[in-house]
Amino acid sequence: MTTDNLIPMVGVVTQIRRDTPDIKTFRVEKPEGGKCFDHMPGQCAMISIPGVGEAMFSITSSPTVQEYQEFSIKKCGHLTECLHAMDVGQQILIRGPFGKHFPVEGELLGKDLLFIAGGVGLAPLHSVIDYVLANRDKYGQVDVVYGSRSKDDLLDIDQIQNVWMDPKNRVDVHLTIDRPQEGWDGHVAFVPTYVEELGFDPHKTVLVCGPPIMIKFVLQALTKLGFTKEQIYTTMELRMKCGLGKCGRCNIGDKYVCKDGPVFRFDELSELPDEY
Amino acid sequence: MKKLLLSKLDEWLTTLSETQRIILPIKQTDQVNFGVYAPGAEVSLETLRTVKSAKDAFFPQVENMMNFRSEGKSISVETVPLEEEDFILIGVRGCDEKSFEILDRVFLSDPFDPFYAARRKHATIVTLACSRPDENCFCTNFGVDPTNPKGDVTSWIVDGTLYLTGNTEKGEALIASLEDANDEPVAAQQNKTREILEKLPFAHLDLNGFDGDHLMEKFSSSKWADLSEACLGCGTCTFVCPTCQCYDIRDYDTGRGVQRYRCWDSCMYSDFTLMAHGTNRPTQVERFRQRFMHKLVYFPSNNDGTYSCVGCGRCLVKCPQNLNIVKVIKALGGDRNDN
Secondary structure (H helix, E strand, O other): OOHHHOOOEEEEEEEEEEEEOOEEEEEEEOOOOOOOOOOOOOOEEEEEEOOOEEEEEEOOOOOOOOOOEEEEEEOOOHHHHHHHOOOOOOEEEEEEEEOEOOOOOOOOOOOOEEEEEEHHHHHHHHHHHHHHHHOHHHOOOEEEEEEEOOHHHOOOHHHHHHHHOOHHHOEEEEEEEOOOOOOOOOEEOOHHHHHHHHOOOOOOEEEEEOOHHHHHHHHHHHHHHOOOHHHEEEEOOOOOOOOOOOOOOOEEOOEEHHHHOEEEEHHHHOOOOOOO | OEEEEHHHHHHHHHHHHOOOEEEEEEEEOOEEEEEEOOOOOOEOOOOOOOOOOHHHHOOOOEEEEEEEEEEOOEEEEEEOOOOOOOEEEEEEOHHHHHHHHHHHHHHOOOOOOHHHHHHHHOEEEEEEOOOOOOOOOOHHHHOOOOOOOOOOEEEEEEOOEEEEEEOOHHHHHHHOOOEEOOOHHHHHHHHHHHHHHHHOOOOOOOOHHHOHHHHHHHHOOOOHHHHHOOOOOOOHHHHHOOOOOOEEEEEEEOOOOEEEEEEEOOOOOOOOOOEOOEOOOOOHHHHHHHHHHHHHHHHHHHOOOOOOOOOOOHHHHHOOOOOOHHHHHHHHOOOOOOO
Protein backbone atom coordinates (compact mmCIF):
# COMPACT_ATOMS: atom_id res chain seq x y z
CA MET A 1 0.00 0.00 0.00
CA THR A 2 1.12 3.55 -0.62
CA THR A 3 0.24 7.11 0.23
CA ASP A 4 -2.83 6.54 -1.95
CA ASN A 5 -4.62 5.34 1.16
CA LEU A 6 -4.50 8.80 2.66
CA ILE A 7 -4.30 10.92 -0.48
CA PRO A 8 -7.61 11.22 -2.26
CA MET A 9 -8.33 11.26 -5.97
CA VAL A 10 -10.42 13.87 -7.71
CA GLY A 11 -13.98 12.92 -8.63
CA VAL A 12 -16.66 14.87 -10.48
CA VAL A 13 -20.26 15.09 -9.40
CA THR A 14 -22.13 14.30 -12.61
CA GLN A 15 -25.67 14.12 -11.28
CA ILE A 16 -27.49 15.24 -8.16
CA ARG A 17 -30.88 13.79 -7.34
CA ARG A 18 -33.01 15.18 -4.55
CA ASP A 19 -34.58 12.18 -2.84
CA THR A 20 -36.17 13.73 0.23
CA PRO A 21 -36.22 17.16 1.87
CA ASP A 22 -32.85 16.38 3.50
CA ILE A 23 -31.32 13.59 1.39
CA LYS A 24 -29.64 13.99 -1.95
CA THR A 25 -27.98 11.30 -4.02
CA PHE A 26 -24.70 12.29 -5.68
CA ARG A 27 -23.30 10.50 -8.70
CA VAL A 28 -19.50 10.59 -8.78
CA GLU A 29 -17.18 9.70 -11.65
CA LYS A 30 -13.55 10.18 -12.56
CA PRO A 31 -12.93 13.42 -14.49
CA GLU A 32 -12.12 11.28 -17.54
CA GLY A 33 -15.20 9.11 -16.98
CA GLY A 34 -15.79 5.77 -15.26
CA LYS A 35 -16.06 5.05 -11.57
CA CYS A 36 -13.29 6.09 -9.23
CA PHE A 37 -12.55 2.57 -7.91
CA ASP A 38 -14.15 -0.83 -7.51
CA HIS A 39 -16.02 -1.71 -4.36
CA MET A 40 -18.23 -4.40 -2.87
CA PRO A 41 -21.68 -3.81 -1.32
CA GLY A 42 -21.37 -2.32 2.16
CA GLN A 43 -17.96 -0.75 1.65
CA CYS A 44 -17.45 2.96 2.20
CA ALA A 45 -15.57 5.91 0.80
CA MET A 46 -14.06 9.04 2.29
CA ILE A 47 -15.47 12.09 0.57
CA SER A 48 -14.12 15.56 1.13
CA ILE A 49 -14.33 19.15 0.06
CA PRO A 50 -11.02 21.00 0.46
CA GLY A 51 -11.10 23.38 3.37
CA VAL A 52 -14.35 21.94 4.70
CA GLY A 53 -13.47 18.41 5.75
CA GLU A 54 -13.69 14.74 5.05
CA ALA A 55 -16.11 12.06 6.21
CA MET A 56 -16.94 8.43 5.59
CA PHE A 57 -20.02 7.60 3.51
CA SER A 58 -21.45 4.28 2.47
CA ILE A 59 -21.50 3.64 -1.26
CA THR A 60 -25.13 3.44 -2.36
CA SER A 61 -24.73 2.15 -5.89
CA SER A 62 -24.09 -1.44 -6.81
CA PRO A 63 -20.60 -2.66 -7.74
CA THR A 64 -22.19 -3.95 -10.94
CA VAL A 65 -22.53 -0.38 -12.18
CA GLN A 66 -19.32 0.39 -14.08
CA GLU A 67 -19.83 4.03 -15.01
CA TYR A 68 -20.18 5.75 -11.64
CA GLN A 69 -20.72 5.47 -7.91
CA GLU A 70 -23.62 6.99 -6.04
CA PHE A 71 -23.86 8.27 -2.50
CA SER A 72 -27.15 9.04 -0.75
CA ILE A 73 -26.26 11.66 1.82
CA LYS A 74 -28.41 13.24 4.47
CA LYS A 75 -27.82 16.88 5.31
CA CYS A 76 -26.95 16.84 8.99
CA GLY A 77 -23.61 18.56 9.59
CA HIS A 78 -21.10 21.00 8.15
CA LEU A 79 -19.64 18.83 5.38
CA THR A 80 -22.99 17.42 4.30
CA GLU A 81 -24.46 20.94 4.14
CA CYS A 82 -21.65 21.94 1.80
CA LEU A 83 -22.18 18.79 -0.28
CA HIS A 84 -25.88 19.61 -0.54
CA ALA A 85 -25.03 23.11 -1.73
CA MET A 86 -22.97 21.78 -4.68
CA ASP A 87 -23.94 21.97 -8.33
CA VAL A 88 -23.39 19.35 -11.00
CA GLY A 89 -19.87 19.54 -12.44
CA GLN A 90 -18.29 20.28 -9.09
CA GLN A 91 -15.16 18.29 -8.32
CA ILE A 92 -14.76 16.63 -4.94
CA LEU A 93 -12.09 14.43 -3.34
CA ILE A 94 -12.65 10.76 -2.80
CA ARG A 95 -10.65 7.81 -1.46
CA GLY A 96 -11.56 4.22 -0.82
CA PRO A 97 -12.97 1.66 -0.74
CA PHE A 98 -12.81 1.05 2.98
CA GLY A 99 -13.98 -1.72 5.23
CA LYS A 100 -15.48 -5.17 5.08
CA HIS A 101 -18.46 -5.68 2.79
CA PHE A 102 -21.59 -7.76 3.20
CA PRO A 103 -20.71 -11.39 2.35
CA VAL A 104 -22.65 -11.34 -0.93
CA GLU A 105 -20.31 -13.90 -2.45
CA GLY A 106 -20.04 -15.84 0.80
CA GLU A 107 -22.60 -16.59 3.47
CA LEU A 108 -25.44 -14.78 1.68
CA LEU A 109 -25.29 -16.98 -1.43
CA GLY A 110 -28.40 -19.08 -1.88
CA LYS A 111 -30.07 -17.61 1.18
CA ASP A 112 -33.50 -16.03 1.50
CA LEU A 113 -32.68 -12.42 2.28
CA LEU A 114 -34.61 -9.97 4.41
CA PHE A 115 -33.51 -6.34 4.17
CA ILE A 116 -34.74 -3.99 6.89
CA ALA A 117 -33.98 -0.29 6.55
CA GLY A 118 -35.04 2.93 8.21
CA GLY A 119 -34.60 6.40 6.70
CA VAL A 120 -31.18 7.04 5.19
CA GLY A 121 -30.21 3.60 6.53
CA LEU A 122 -31.32 2.34 3.14
CA ALA A 123 -28.18 3.87 1.61
CA PRO A 124 -25.73 1.02 2.36
CA LEU A 125 -28.38 -1.70 1.81
CA HIS A 126 -29.32 -0.18 -1.54
CA SER A 127 -25.96 -1.34 -2.88
CA VAL A 128 -26.57 -4.90 -1.67
CA ILE A 129 -30.14 -5.05 -2.99
CA ASP A 130 -29.05 -3.85 -6.43
CA TYR A 131 -26.18 -6.34 -6.41
CA VAL A 132 -28.58 -9.15 -5.50
CA LEU A 133 -30.98 -8.12 -8.28
CA ALA A 134 -28.11 -8.07 -10.77
CA ASN A 135 -27.24 -11.61 -9.68
CA ARG A 136 -30.82 -12.64 -8.90
CA ASP A 137 -30.42 -16.39 -9.40
CA LYS A 138 -27.68 -16.67 -6.80
CA TYR A 139 -30.09 -15.83 -3.99
CA GLY A 140 -33.42 -17.12 -2.72
CA GLN A 141 -36.48 -15.08 -1.76
CA VAL A 142 -35.88 -11.37 -1.25
CA ASP A 143 -37.93 -9.21 1.11
CA VAL A 144 -37.39 -5.53 1.77
CA VAL A 145 -38.96 -3.72 4.70
CA TYR A 146 -38.33 -0.01 4.38
CA GLY A 147 -39.74 2.73 6.54
CA SER A 148 -39.29 6.42 7.08
CA ARG A 149 -40.89 9.31 8.96
CA SER A 150 -43.21 10.23 6.08
CA LYS A 151 -43.76 9.33 2.44
CA ASP A 152 -41.62 12.30 1.47
CA ASP A 153 -38.71 10.84 3.38
CA LEU A 154 -38.60 7.55 1.48
CA LEU A 155 -35.32 7.35 -0.37
CA ASP A 156 -35.20 6.68 -4.12
CA ILE A 157 -38.89 5.80 -4.32
CA ASP A 158 -38.79 5.79 -8.13
CA GLN A 159 -36.36 2.92 -8.26
CA ILE A 160 -38.15 1.07 -5.48
CA GLN A 161 -41.47 1.26 -7.34
CA ASN A 162 -40.20 0.79 -10.88
CA VAL A 163 -37.37 -1.67 -10.43
CA TRP A 164 -37.53 -3.47 -7.08
CA MET A 165 -41.31 -3.87 -7.31
CA ASP A 166 -41.12 -5.07 -10.92
CA PRO A 167 -42.44 -8.65 -10.71
CA LYS A 168 -39.59 -10.00 -12.80
CA ASN A 169 -37.18 -9.09 -10.01
CA ARG A 170 -39.12 -11.23 -7.50
CA VAL A 171 -38.76 -8.86 -4.55
CA ASP A 172 -41.42 -8.38 -1.90
CA VAL A 173 -41.21 -4.75 -0.88
CA HIS A 174 -42.96 -3.70 2.33
CA LEU A 175 -43.05 0.07 2.77
CA THR A 176 -44.19 1.84 5.89
CA ILE A 177 -44.23 5.35 7.32
CA ASP A 178 -44.29 6.40 10.96
CA ARG A 179 -47.56 8.39 10.96
CA PRO A 180 -50.68 8.53 8.75
CA GLN A 181 -50.33 11.02 5.92
CA GLU A 182 -52.64 12.35 3.23
CA GLY A 183 -51.96 10.64 -0.07
CA TRP A 184 -50.47 7.54 1.58
CA ASP A 185 -52.54 4.39 1.44
CA GLY A 186 -49.70 2.09 2.41
CA HIS A 187 -48.79 0.72 5.81
CA VAL A 188 -48.37 2.98 8.83
CA ALA A 189 -46.16 1.72 11.66
CA PHE A 190 -42.64 1.95 12.99
CA VAL A 191 -40.30 -0.46 11.25
CA PRO A 192 -39.80 -2.87 14.20
CA THR A 193 -43.56 -3.19 14.72
CA TYR A 194 -44.09 -3.83 11.03
CA VAL A 195 -41.39 -6.50 10.99
CA GLU A 196 -43.14 -8.28 13.82
CA GLU A 197 -46.54 -7.93 12.10
CA LEU A 198 -45.17 -9.37 8.88
CA GLY A 199 -43.97 -12.34 10.92
CA PHE A 200 -41.10 -13.51 8.73
CA ASP A 201 -39.99 -17.11 8.67
CA PRO A 202 -36.91 -17.22 10.91
CA HIS A 203 -34.72 -19.12 8.47
CA LYS A 204 -33.98 -15.94 6.51
CA THR A 205 -30.72 -14.01 6.63
CA VAL A 206 -31.30 -10.43 7.69
CA LEU A 207 -29.46 -7.23 6.74
CA VAL A 208 -30.54 -4.26 8.82
CA CYS A 209 -29.54 -0.61 8.84
CA GLY A 210 -31.16 2.48 10.29
CA PRO A 211 -31.09 4.71 13.35
CA PRO A 212 -29.57 2.92 16.40
CA ILE A 213 -32.91 2.96 18.21
CA MET A 214 -34.63 1.28 15.25
CA ILE A 215 -31.92 -1.38 15.03
CA LYS A 216 -32.31 -2.08 18.73
CA PHE A 217 -36.06 -2.70 18.46
CA VAL A 218 -35.77 -4.57 15.16
CA LEU A 219 -33.37 -6.92 16.89
CA GLN A 220 -35.93 -7.48 19.65
CA ALA A 221 -38.68 -8.11 17.09
CA LEU A 222 -36.53 -10.58 15.16
CA THR A 223 -35.58 -12.39 18.34
CA LYS A 224 -39.28 -12.76 19.14
CA LEU A 225 -39.81 -14.24 15.68
CA GLY A 226 -37.10 -16.80 16.37
CA PHE A 227 -34.12 -15.31 14.54
CA THR A 228 -30.65 -15.76 16.05
CA LYS A 229 -27.81 -13.23 16.14
CA GLU A 230 -25.82 -15.34 13.68
CA GLN A 231 -28.46 -14.63 11.01
CA ILE A 232 -28.42 -10.85 11.29
CA TYR A 233 -25.96 -8.41 9.74
CA THR A 234 -25.75 -4.68 10.18
CA THR A 235 -23.44 -1.87 9.22
CA MET A 236 -22.17 0.73 11.66
CA GLU A 237 -21.36 4.38 11.57
CA LEU A 238 -18.75 5.99 13.79
CA ARG A 239 -16.55 9.00 13.40
CA MET A 240 -13.50 8.22 11.27
CA LYS A 241 -10.50 10.16 10.06
CA CYS A 242 -8.05 7.77 8.42
CA GLY A 243 -10.11 4.76 7.35
CA LEU A 244 -7.08 2.56 8.02
CA GLY A 245 -7.48 1.57 11.67
CA LYS A 246 -4.81 3.98 12.89
CA CYS A 247 -6.32 7.33 13.88
CA GLY A 248 -8.16 5.69 16.77
CA ARG A 249 -11.59 7.27 16.40
CA CYS A 250 -13.74 4.29 15.46
CA ASN A 251 -12.16 1.92 17.97
CA ILE A 252 -14.71 -0.22 19.83
CA GLY A 253 -13.21 -2.94 21.97
CA ASP A 254 -10.47 -4.60 19.96
CA LYS A 255 -12.12 -3.68 16.65
CA TYR A 256 -11.81 -0.71 14.32
CA VAL A 257 -15.10 -0.10 12.57
CA CYS A 258 -13.37 1.31 9.47
CA LYS A 259 -11.39 -1.84 8.74
CA ASP A 260 -12.92 -4.64 10.83
CA GLY A 261 -16.40 -3.32 9.95
CA PRO A 262 -18.50 -1.42 9.13
CA VAL A 263 -20.39 -4.64 8.39
CA PHE A 264 -20.74 -6.84 11.45
CA ARG A 265 -22.82 -9.87 12.28
CA PHE A 266 -24.75 -9.42 15.50
CA ASP A 267 -22.99 -12.25 17.29
CA GLU A 268 -19.68 -10.41 16.63
CA LEU A 269 -21.16 -7.14 17.85
CA SER A 270 -22.51 -8.63 21.03
CA GLU A 271 -18.94 -9.53 22.05
CA LEU A 272 -17.96 -5.86 21.91
CA PRO A 273 -18.54 -3.11 24.46
CA ASP A 274 -21.85 -1.40 23.87
CA GLU A 275 -20.27 1.86 22.72
CA TYR A 276 -21.83 2.43 19.34
CA MET B 1 32.70 -0.36 23.53
CA LYS B 2 33.65 3.22 22.67
CA LYS B 3 33.86 6.31 24.82
CA LEU B 4 33.64 10.06 24.60
CA LEU B 5 34.24 12.62 27.32
CA LEU B 6 31.04 14.59 27.83
CA SER B 7 33.16 17.73 27.59
CA LYS B 8 33.82 16.69 23.98
CA LEU B 9 30.17 15.90 23.22
CA ASP B 10 29.45 19.25 21.63
CA GLU B 11 32.41 18.85 19.34
CA TRP B 12 31.26 15.39 18.23
CA LEU B 13 27.68 16.55 17.70
CA THR B 14 28.86 19.54 15.68
CA THR B 15 30.81 17.26 13.38
CA LEU B 16 27.93 14.82 13.02
CA SER B 17 25.44 17.61 12.39
CA GLU B 18 27.39 18.69 9.32
CA THR B 19 26.07 15.66 7.45
CA GLN B 20 22.93 14.65 9.32
CA ARG B 21 20.21 16.26 11.37
CA ILE B 22 20.51 15.37 15.04
CA ILE B 23 17.53 15.24 17.38
CA LEU B 24 18.21 14.99 21.11
CA PRO B 25 17.09 16.39 24.49
CA ILE B 26 17.63 20.14 24.52
CA LYS B 27 16.74 22.63 27.21
CA GLN B 28 14.57 25.42 25.90
CA THR B 29 12.51 27.84 27.96
CA ASP B 30 13.09 25.78 31.11
CA GLN B 31 11.82 22.55 29.59
CA VAL B 32 13.85 19.69 28.19
CA ASN B 33 12.43 18.20 25.02
CA PHE B 34 13.69 16.45 21.93
CA GLY B 35 14.77 19.11 19.46
CA VAL B 36 17.04 19.61 16.47
CA TYR B 37 20.66 20.18 17.43
CA ALA B 38 22.51 23.28 16.38
CA PRO B 39 25.98 24.16 17.71
CA GLY B 40 25.56 25.96 21.01
CA ALA B 41 22.29 24.26 21.90
CA GLU B 42 21.88 23.46 25.59
CA VAL B 43 21.98 19.66 25.35
CA SER B 44 20.63 17.93 28.42
CA LEU B 45 21.21 14.18 28.16
CA GLU B 46 21.07 13.75 31.93
CA THR B 47 17.41 14.73 32.14
CA LEU B 48 15.64 11.52 33.07
CA ARG B 49 12.30 12.34 31.53
CA THR B 50 11.81 14.88 28.74
CA VAL B 51 8.44 16.64 29.01
CA LYS B 52 7.19 15.19 25.71
CA SER B 53 8.33 11.77 24.54
CA ALA B 54 10.59 11.06 21.59
CA LYS B 55 7.63 10.08 19.37
CA ASP B 56 7.70 13.48 17.58
CA ALA B 57 10.78 12.26 15.70
CA PHE B 58 8.63 9.79 13.76
CA PHE B 59 5.09 11.01 14.39
CA PRO B 60 5.28 14.80 14.68
CA GLN B 61 2.63 16.70 16.59
CA VAL B 62 1.60 18.38 13.34
CA GLU B 63 2.53 17.47 9.77
CA ASN B 64 1.31 18.57 6.40
CA MET B 65 0.21 15.59 4.31
CA MET B 66 -0.92 17.20 1.05
CA ASN B 67 -2.12 20.43 -0.52
CA PHE B 68 -5.20 21.21 -2.60
CA ARG B 69 -5.92 24.02 -5.01
CA SER B 70 -9.40 24.84 -6.19
CA GLU B 71 -10.23 26.82 -9.30
CA GLY B 72 -13.87 27.21 -10.23
CA LYS B 73 -15.29 23.71 -9.93
CA SER B 74 -11.90 22.02 -10.36
CA ILE B 75 -9.56 20.72 -7.68
CA SER B 76 -5.93 19.68 -7.94
CA VAL B 77 -4.06 17.55 -5.40
CA GLU B 78 -0.39 18.16 -4.64
CA THR B 79 1.48 15.55 -2.69
CA VAL B 80 4.11 16.51 -0.14
CA PRO B 81 7.52 14.83 -0.45
CA LEU B 82 8.25 12.24 2.24
CA GLU B 83 11.11 12.97 4.63
CA GLU B 84 13.82 10.90 3.02
CA GLU B 85 16.89 12.26 4.82
CA ASP B 86 18.94 10.32 7.32
CA PHE B 87 18.93 11.66 10.86
CA ILE B 88 20.24 10.67 14.27
CA LEU B 89 18.04 10.45 17.33
CA ILE B 90 20.18 10.59 20.47
CA GLY B 91 19.42 10.19 24.16
CA VAL B 92 16.35 7.97 23.87
CA ARG B 93 15.63 6.20 27.14
CA GLY B 94 14.62 2.55 27.21
CA CYS B 95 10.96 3.34 27.71
CA ASP B 96 10.78 5.66 24.71
CA GLU B 97 12.73 3.18 22.60
CA LYS B 98 10.16 0.52 23.50
CA SER B 99 7.41 2.91 22.44
CA PHE B 100 8.75 2.83 18.86
CA GLU B 101 8.02 -0.90 18.77
CA ILE B 102 4.44 -0.12 19.78
CA LEU B 103 4.07 2.74 17.29
CA ASP B 104 5.52 0.44 14.59
CA ARG B 105 2.73 -2.03 15.25
CA VAL B 106 0.26 0.73 14.42
CA PHE B 107 1.95 2.66 11.63
CA LEU B 108 3.90 -0.11 9.92
CA SER B 109 1.10 -2.69 9.93
CA ASP B 110 -0.73 -3.07 6.64
CA PRO B 111 -1.54 -0.61 5.17
CA PHE B 112 1.63 1.09 6.43
CA ASP B 113 1.79 4.82 7.01
CA PRO B 114 4.24 6.26 4.45
CA PHE B 115 5.04 9.42 6.42
CA TYR B 116 5.98 7.49 9.54
CA ALA B 117 7.72 4.71 7.62
CA ALA B 118 10.02 7.16 5.80
CA ARG B 119 11.23 8.73 9.02
CA ARG B 120 11.63 5.39 10.72
CA LYS B 121 13.75 4.08 7.86
CA HIS B 122 16.11 7.04 7.94
CA ALA B 123 16.76 7.18 11.68
CA THR B 124 19.80 6.01 13.57
CA ILE B 125 18.73 5.63 17.18
CA VAL B 126 21.18 6.14 20.02
CA THR B 127 19.60 5.11 23.29
CA LEU B 128 20.78 6.18 26.72
CA ALA B 129 20.70 3.92 29.75
CA CYS B 130 19.14 5.18 32.96
CA SER B 131 21.25 5.34 36.09
CA ARG B 132 18.88 7.25 38.33
CA PRO B 133 15.34 5.99 37.68
CA ASP B 134 12.90 7.76 39.98
CA GLU B 135 9.80 6.82 41.92
CA ASN B 136 7.55 7.44 38.89
CA CYS B 137 9.39 4.94 36.68
CA PHE B 138 7.82 1.52 36.09
CA CYS B 139 9.17 0.45 32.69
CA THR B 140 10.43 -2.91 33.94
CA ASN B 141 6.80 -4.09 34.13
CA PHE B 142 6.66 -3.83 30.34
CA GLY B 143 9.81 -5.74 29.46
CA VAL B 144 12.10 -2.71 29.27
CA ASP B 145 15.66 -2.99 30.61
CA PRO B 146 16.55 0.66 31.20
CA THR B 147 20.13 -0.31 32.03
CA ASN B 148 20.61 -1.82 28.61
CA PRO B 149 18.22 -0.18 26.17
CA LYS B 150 18.11 -1.25 22.52
CA GLY B 151 18.55 0.98 19.45
CA ASP B 152 21.30 1.15 16.84
CA VAL B 153 23.67 2.34 19.53
CA THR B 154 23.31 1.98 23.30
CA SER B 155 25.01 4.56 25.49
CA TRP B 156 25.71 5.08 29.18
CA ILE B 157 26.92 8.12 31.07
CA VAL B 158 29.37 7.22 33.83
CA ASP B 159 31.38 9.89 35.66
CA GLY B 160 31.45 12.49 32.92
CA THR B 161 32.08 9.98 30.15
CA LEU B 162 29.68 8.73 27.50
CA TYR B 163 30.18 5.03 26.75
CA LEU B 164 28.71 3.71 23.52
CA THR B 165 28.28 0.35 21.91
CA GLY B 166 26.92 -0.34 18.43
CA ASN B 167 24.08 -2.86 18.01
CA THR B 168 23.58 -2.58 14.25
CA GLU B 169 25.74 -1.88 11.24
CA LYS B 170 24.68 1.75 11.00
CA GLY B 171 25.14 2.11 14.74
CA GLU B 172 28.68 0.73 14.57
CA ALA B 173 29.48 3.10 11.71
CA LEU B 174 28.23 6.10 13.64
CA ILE B 175 30.64 5.59 16.56
CA ALA B 176 33.55 4.02 14.65
CA SER B 177 35.77 7.10 14.97
CA LEU B 178 35.47 7.28 18.78
CA GLU B 179 38.07 6.02 21.24
CA ASP B 180 37.94 2.40 22.42
CA ALA B 181 36.99 1.73 26.03
CA ASN B 182 36.55 -1.21 28.37
CA ASP B 183 33.07 -1.88 29.69
CA GLU B 184 33.76 -2.26 33.41
CA PRO B 185 32.43 1.15 34.44
CA VAL B 186 29.22 0.42 32.53
CA ALA B 187 28.76 -3.00 34.14
CA ALA B 188 29.27 -1.50 37.59
CA GLN B 189 26.71 1.20 36.92
CA GLN B 190 24.20 -1.31 35.57
CA ASN B 191 24.43 -3.35 38.75
CA LYS B 192 23.80 -0.30 40.90
CA THR B 193 20.88 0.79 38.75
CA ARG B 194 19.29 -2.66 38.91
CA GLU B 195 19.35 -2.43 42.69
CA ILE B 196 17.52 0.89 42.52
CA LEU B 197 15.00 -0.45 40.02
CA GLU B 198 14.13 -3.36 42.25
CA LYS B 199 13.23 -1.00 45.08
CA LEU B 200 11.06 1.39 43.10
CA PRO B 201 7.48 1.60 44.42
CA PHE B 202 5.87 0.46 41.15
CA ALA B 203 8.48 -2.14 40.23
CA HIS B 204 6.05 -5.03 40.43
CA LEU B 205 2.61 -4.16 39.16
CA ASP B 206 0.15 -6.99 38.67
CA LEU B 207 -1.03 -6.99 35.06
CA ASN B 208 -2.40 -10.51 35.02
CA GLY B 209 -6.03 -9.50 34.76
CA PHE B 210 -5.64 -7.57 31.50
CA ASP B 211 -5.63 -10.34 28.97
CA GLY B 212 -8.07 -10.27 26.07
CA ASP B 213 -10.30 -12.91 27.63
CA HIS B 214 -11.40 -10.43 30.25
CA LEU B 215 -12.32 -7.60 27.90
CA MET B 216 -15.98 -7.30 28.87
CA GLU B 217 -15.25 -7.94 32.53
CA LYS B 218 -12.78 -5.03 32.67
CA PHE B 219 -15.01 -2.82 30.52
CA SER B 220 -18.00 -3.41 32.79
CA SER B 221 -16.10 -2.79 36.02
CA SER B 222 -17.87 -0.46 38.41
CA LYS B 223 -14.52 1.12 39.28
CA TRP B 224 -14.27 3.32 36.20
CA ALA B 225 -16.60 5.95 37.62
CA ASP B 226 -14.43 6.48 40.70
CA LEU B 227 -11.17 6.22 38.79
CA SER B 228 -12.20 8.90 36.29
CA GLU B 229 -14.14 11.20 38.58
CA ALA B 230 -11.43 13.87 38.82
CA CYS B 231 -10.50 13.77 35.10
CA LEU B 232 -10.67 17.21 33.50
CA GLY B 233 -10.41 15.89 29.96
CA CYS B 234 -7.41 18.13 29.33
CA GLY B 235 -5.64 15.49 27.24
CA THR B 236 -2.23 16.17 28.79
CA CYS B 237 -1.70 12.45 29.44
CA THR B 238 -2.19 11.64 25.77
CA PHE B 239 0.11 14.38 24.55
CA VAL B 240 3.02 13.43 26.80
CA CYS B 241 2.43 9.70 26.28
CA PRO B 242 4.99 7.99 24.03
CA THR B 243 2.50 5.40 22.79
CA CYS B 244 -0.66 7.49 22.28
CA GLN B 245 -1.02 7.63 18.53
CA CYS B 246 -4.57 8.82 17.81
CA TYR B 247 -4.63 11.58 15.28
CA ASP B 248 -6.90 14.06 13.58
CA ILE B 249 -6.85 15.06 9.91
CA ARG B 250 -7.88 18.64 9.21
CA ASP B 251 -7.84 21.19 6.43
CA TYR B 252 -6.34 24.65 6.73
CA ASP B 253 -7.14 27.27 4.15
CA THR B 254 -3.99 29.34 3.70
CA GLY B 255 -5.74 31.79 1.40
CA ARG B 256 -3.68 30.45 -1.52
CA GLY B 257 -4.73 26.84 -1.24
CA VAL B 258 -5.68 24.28 1.35
CA GLN B 259 -3.26 22.26 3.45
CA ARG B 260 -4.48 18.92 4.72
CA TYR B 261 -2.51 18.18 7.86
CA ARG B 262 -2.63 15.66 10.61
CA CYS B 263 -2.07 16.38 14.25
CA TRP B 264 -2.13 14.52 17.53
CA ASP B 265 -5.57 14.12 18.98
CA SER B 266 -6.90 12.77 22.23
CA CYS B 267 -9.59 10.24 23.08
CA MET B 268 -10.01 12.26 26.27
CA TYR B 269 -11.66 15.09 24.34
CA SER B 270 -15.44 15.37 24.15
CA ASP B 271 -15.42 15.92 20.38
CA PHE B 272 -13.13 13.01 19.56
CA THR B 273 -16.00 10.76 18.50
CA LEU B 274 -18.62 13.48 18.03
CA MET B 275 -20.68 13.22 14.83
CA ALA B 276 -23.58 15.28 13.58
CA HIS B 277 -25.99 12.94 15.36
CA GLY B 278 -24.13 12.79 18.67
CA THR B 279 -21.30 10.93 20.37
CA ASN B 280 -20.95 7.35 21.52
CA ARG B 281 -18.88 8.41 24.55
CA PRO B 282 -20.96 11.16 26.10
CA THR B 283 -19.20 11.54 29.46
CA GLN B 284 -15.62 11.60 30.74
CA VAL B 285 -16.12 8.17 32.33
CA GLU B 286 -16.40 6.55 28.89
CA ARG B 287 -13.52 8.56 27.46
CA PHE B 288 -11.25 7.78 30.40
CA ARG B 289 -12.18 4.11 30.21
CA GLN B 290 -11.47 4.05 26.47
CA ARG B 291 -7.92 5.33 26.94
CA PHE B 292 -6.97 2.73 29.52
CA MET B 293 -8.95 -0.14 28.02
CA HIS B 294 -7.14 0.54 24.76
CA LYS B 295 -3.70 0.52 26.36
CA LEU B 296 -4.23 -2.42 28.65
CA VAL B 297 -6.79 -4.66 26.94
CA TYR B 298 -7.71 -3.78 23.33
CA PHE B 299 -4.18 -3.13 22.05
CA PRO B 300 -2.68 -6.26 23.64
CA SER B 301 -5.59 -8.27 22.28
CA ASN B 302 -4.58 -7.28 18.73
CA ASN B 303 -0.80 -7.29 19.29
CA ASP B 304 0.35 -10.56 20.82
CA GLY B 305 -0.20 -9.33 24.36
CA THR B 306 1.97 -6.22 24.04
CA TYR B 307 0.63 -3.47 26.27
CA SER B 308 0.47 0.03 24.88
CA CYS B 309 2.30 1.44 27.90
CA VAL B 310 6.04 1.56 28.49
CA GLY B 311 6.07 2.80 32.08
CA CYS B 312 7.77 6.12 31.33
CA GLY B 313 5.88 7.83 34.14
CA ARG B 314 5.04 10.99 32.21
CA CYS B 315 1.32 10.73 32.95
CA LEU B 316 2.12 10.33 36.65
CA VAL B 317 4.20 13.48 36.61
CA LYS B 318 2.01 15.63 34.39
CA CYS B 319 -1.63 14.91 35.17
CA PRO B 320 -2.97 17.99 36.98
CA GLN B 321 -5.40 15.77 38.87
CA ASN B 322 -2.90 13.10 39.80
CA LEU B 323 -4.66 10.42 37.78
CA ASN B 324 -2.55 7.88 35.97
CA ILE B 325 -2.25 4.42 34.53
CA VAL B 326 -0.65 3.00 37.67
CA LYS B 327 -3.81 3.76 39.63
CA VAL B 328 -5.84 2.00 36.95
CA ILE B 329 -3.55 -1.03 36.95
CA LYS B 330 -3.66 -1.24 40.74
CA ALA B 331 -7.45 -1.01 40.72
CA LEU B 332 -8.12 -3.45 37.89
CA GLY B 333 -4.94 -5.32 37.05
CA GLY B 334 -4.61 -8.19 39.42
CA ASP B 335 -8.09 -9.08 40.44
CA ARG B 336 -10.14 -11.02 37.97
CA ASN B 337 -13.35 -11.32 39.88
CA ASP B 338 -13.41 -8.55 42.42
CA ASN B 339 -14.64 -5.78 40.10
